[in-house]
Amino acid sequence: MTTLQNEELWSNNSFVETTSLSEIKLKNRTIHMKHDEEMNYNCKKCNIIISAHNKDWHNYMCDKCFDNEYFIDNSVNCATLDRII
Numbered sequence: 001m002t003t004l005q006n007e008e009l010w011s012n013n014s015f016v017e018t019t020s021l022s023e024i025k026l027k028n029r030t031i032h033m034k035h036d037e038e039m040n041y042n043c044k045k046c047n048i049i050i051s052a053h054n055k056d057w058h059n060y061m062c063d064k065c066f067d068n069e070y071f072i073d074n075s076v077n078c079a080t081l082d083r084i085i
Helices: 003-009 021-030 052-057 063-070 078-084
Strands: none
Touching: 021 052
């Protein structure tokens, strides 16, 4: 892998985390869940209720907080998301 490719993988506007084999087996159950299934968790940033999918695949954050944390350069912000949703 070249240096440029490596930098692109770890660049801003991306979310990458390491996961053990045992963790990924547990997380695989929630990968295809809808955003409103198993609403038993809270966003670690704003404390609203989130789904099991968001807990496992969005770093314990609601979609808005996750996007603001990892995709801050996008033109879509929370106010825009509120109008879309």
